[in-house]
Structures are given as structure tokens and as C-alpha cells.
Amino acid sequence: MMQFKTLTVAPPPQPPPGLSYFPTLSPPHKTLKFHKFLTLLLTFTAYAAFHASRKPPSIVKSILTNPSNETLPINSTKNASSASNSDQDPFQFAQNPLRNETGWAPFDGPRGPHRLGELDLSFLLAYAIGMYVSGHIGDTMDLRIFLSIGMLGSGIFVILFGLGYFLDLHSFGAFVIIQVFCGLFQSVGWPCVVAVVGNWFGKAKRGLIMGVWNSHTSVGNIIGSVVASSVLGYGWGWSFVLPGIFIIFVAIFIYMFLVVNPENIGFELSGKEVEMSVEGVALVSSEKIETGEEGGMIKDEEGSVAIGFFEAWRLPHVASYAFCLFFSKLVAYTFLYWLPFYIRHTAVAGVHLSHKSAGILSTIFDIGGVIGGISAGFLSDVIEARAVTSVIFLLLSIPALILYRLYGSISMFTNIALMFTCGLLVNGPYSLITTAVAADLGTQDLINGNSRALATVTAIIDGTGSVGAALGPLLAGYISTRGWNSVFLMLIVSISFACFLLISVVKNEIKGKLNEGKWLWASVIAR
Secondary structure (H helix, E strand, O other): OOOEEEEOOOOOOOOOOHHHHOHHHOOOOOOHHHHHHHHHHHHHHHHHHHHHOOOHHHHHHHHHOOHHHHHHHHOOOHHHHHHHHOOOOOOOOOOOOOOHHHOOOOOOOOOHHHHHHHHHHHHHHHHHHHHHHHHHHHOOOOHHHHHHHHHHHHHHHHHHHHHHHHOOOOOHHHHHHHHHHHHHHHOOHHHHHHHHHHHHOOOOOHHHHHHHHOOHHHHHHHHHHHHHHHOHHHOOOHHHHHHHHHHHHHHHHHHHHOOOOHHHHOOOOOOOOOOOOOOOOOOOOOOOOOOEEEOOEEEOOOOEEEEOHHHHHOOOOHHHHHHHHHHHHHHHHHHHHHHHHHHHOOOEOOEOOOHHHHHHHOHHHHHHHHHHHHHHHHHHHHHOOHHHHHHHHHHHHHHHHHHHHHHOOOOHHHHHHHHHHHHHHHHHHHHHHHHHHHHHHOOOOOOOOOHHHHHHHHHHHHHHHHHHHHHHHHHHHHHHHHOHHHHHHHHHHHHHHHHHHOHHHHHHHHHHHHHOOOOHHHHHHHO
16 A cells, blocks of 8 residues: 655745735736736746746857867768868858857867766756755745745856856856756746646646647747847857846746735635646645545645655556656757757858857747647647657657758758757657646546645656756767767667657557547557
8 A cells, every 4th residue: 555645735825016016916806817817927938037048058059169179070961071171161150259269168178068068967967856856845935935036046047157258267167066056946947837837727628738838948948049149249158147137037027926826816716636747846736635544645634645756656657758758858958958059060051050040040949849849739638648649749750850960951941841840749749748748647546636646756757857858968968079970869769768668658548549439540559
């Protein structure tokens, strides 16, 4: 019998101060529908700001490294090699009045890509570790305040990284420390926003709704890429300072106007469940749990319950999705942190793009990601099969990556079209697993949809995924010095493993549909 432990519930959050200054925003002047929309908008903007502040490291990678040490070994395609060996200056389109082309110690030597990968690792490992801690801290304090602190801290450390340019900082250890603290503050964001949204919304069309809402990740990446790329000509430090200021500015609005729970301003939602813990942990359900012991659960009206860590691993499909997300996030975060660098060092139609152009062009991948997340969510709602949807996207992403590597350099049109396709197919299952799938696992009869049990389950899934997210950029930093064909091979192998891990889940979904008299055409696959 599974054992569950009692956790302490956070004190009821207070209404945000902004409602006191603008009383017309409070009920009965504004309806429940208005505040639901406001909650979605604020949480969407908040997490978009988090992701916007993560983009600068990927945008400035090609500037921090020394071009003379990077170009020839990395450009392994025929087009790229011919361009770099031609009489044209492969960096002729770069605008750089402030030493952007000379590299930046300690990232400008032959080991520059390695150190950049290690820098990514320091951030992402701190982020993964902080994910567990932040969720539980969020249970003990007002999520509005906690989220505001996370955004403020993230902004400060992003700005500090950028100040390294103006202060002529060249200490690798100092940059690592900044990234570690930045990762810890960044880990506050996801547990808070999904907890708040979970307090306001129920199950209806969770795949589509979460697919749309989860596009904040790609929207934030686009904002960060455009802002960071636009100011590269003034010095790479500005690429950090502006996104840092942006997230601090958004934090002020979050602190002033975010309502954590509808009950805080007099609304009541019947039968509400918290179901959407994604990269976060430890959410608070609005449903009271009756005192008593039933089915191995310890129940308490004063507190909440949580499934044991090792027991959660034994729940159906948890391990499969956890390791699938490991490989999915490995691929997605490799693109997140290295795509602008790859574009910068790979000739398109025989020429190399400037740092600014490469950064802006990389947003096509994120635009595809927005469409992919929404499409995967919608398709999974229609066919009522999350694993089948995920595997379809993953399988299609393999030829898309191959085509992008082989033919993306032929022309700008093919580069954009194939990059968009890759973003759609890579981010689709990643988005689906970290939203609707996590919600589905929390509705299993074994854990009765309890939010504390769901918190542990999703902590396992997304904690495992975050380890993959940390490993991908690190491996890319090392492997890229051998040529980008090796990096793409790593991505394809990772996607293949992700598909393999979902085979048993796919079979179960197909068999379930056949038992319901649906999907008769899939009977051969289920055998």
C-alpha cells in the first residue's frame, strides 16, 4: 500500500494592491470571465518574460567566441566551407563598433564552445534543482509575492551578466556564479504560473487551452531573440540589460495585479481541480479532503497529501513520459541555446549572416513552436490520445531535421521553411507532455486526481526533463567542434529514444480505442 505524507498548506493569499488603487477592477465591476482572461494574460506575459531573459546567451554565443577559431571547424557543409574559403569576408554583414568580432575571454579560445556549454549547464542544473525547491516554497507563501521575487531576481542577475561587458569582466567563475543564481530565480516562474492558472481553470479542452497558453515559451523566445539581436551593434552587454529590465518591469505588474485565487476577490468555482503542474511542483487544490484513511492515503482537512517519491515512479506511464521528456527537452533546449550560433556559422546561399540577422532568423523556429504546441494540443483533444500524438510529431521531426541539415543552406526560403517545420514538430510533443499529459497523469484513479500527488508526479516528469535540458546544450558545445553533422546525429538519436520510450503507452492507447469500438484501422499496430 502506498504511503502518503501530510504537507502544510500556504496561508490564503491577499488581493493584490493594484485592485485597491483601481477599485473598478474588482467585483462586481468586473466579471469572473474578465478576471480569468486577466489571469491568463498576466501569467502568459510573466513566463514569456522569463523566457525572453533566457535568450541572450544563445544570441551572443557567436560574439563571445573568436570567429577565427570557430568558423572553419564548425562549417562542415559544402556550402559553408566554400563560403568561408572564398575571397569574401564571411563576416562582412556584421556591424560591430564595440569589439563584437574579437571574441571575449574566457570564451574566445579553441575551448570557447566547451565553456559556453558548461555555462549553459550551470544555469540549467541550477534551474532543475531549483524547480523542486521552488514548488515547495511556493506552498508556504503568497504565490504572487513569490513569483514577483523570482522575476526580480532573474532580472537582476541577467543585468549583472550584461554588466560584465561594460566592466570588462573575464572571469569564467564569475559568469558561472551569475548563471547559477539566475537559474535558481528562474525556477520560481513555472511552479507559480501553473499553480495560479490551475486555481482559475478546469479540465475542459485542456489540450487546446494549454497548447495556446503554453505558447508563452516560444513567444518569450521570439521577444528575447529580437530584442537581444537588435542591440548587438552597441555591444553584447545590452543584449542582457534590456531583457533584464523587461522582466523587472513585468514583475511590477504581476505584484500589483495578479490574483492568485478567485476566492481572494469573492469568486467561487465549483468542483475546481488543480491539474496543470507542469515543470513545477507542489500545487494547492481548492478542494478539501475529508479526514480518514482510504486506499493508502492520509487525509487531513487542515493539510493536503502527497504520494511518496518512489511510489510515484511506479504509477502507470510516469517513467515512460519522464524519460521521453528527458530526450525531448534535450533536443528542444539544444535548439534554444545553439540555433543562433549554428545559423551564424553556417552559410545560407553561400554567405554568412550577421550576428543580428542570425538571431532574428532563429525566431522562425519559435514561431513554428507556437503552431506546433497548439496543433499538438488540438490533435490530442480530437483523437483523445496524447502518446500517439507525441509519437507522430516525434517521428516526423526526424526527417525534418535531416532535411534542414542537408538543404537548409541552399537558400533563405528553404532555410526558413525547414526551420519552421522543425520548430513545429520538435516543440509540439515537448509542449504537450509538459501540459496536458501531466494533467492526465494527475487524474488516475490510483491518486484520485489529488494535487499533492500530481505535484510529485510532475516533479518527477519535469525534473527528469530538466536534466535532459541541461545535458543537451552541454553536449552541443563539445560536439559542435567536431562538426554540426555530429550534433544533428545526437538530436536524431535522442528523438528516436523518445519515441521508443512511448511505444508501450501508444499500444495501450490504441488498444483502449479498439475496445471502445474506435480506430479499427489501427488493429494491426496494436497486435
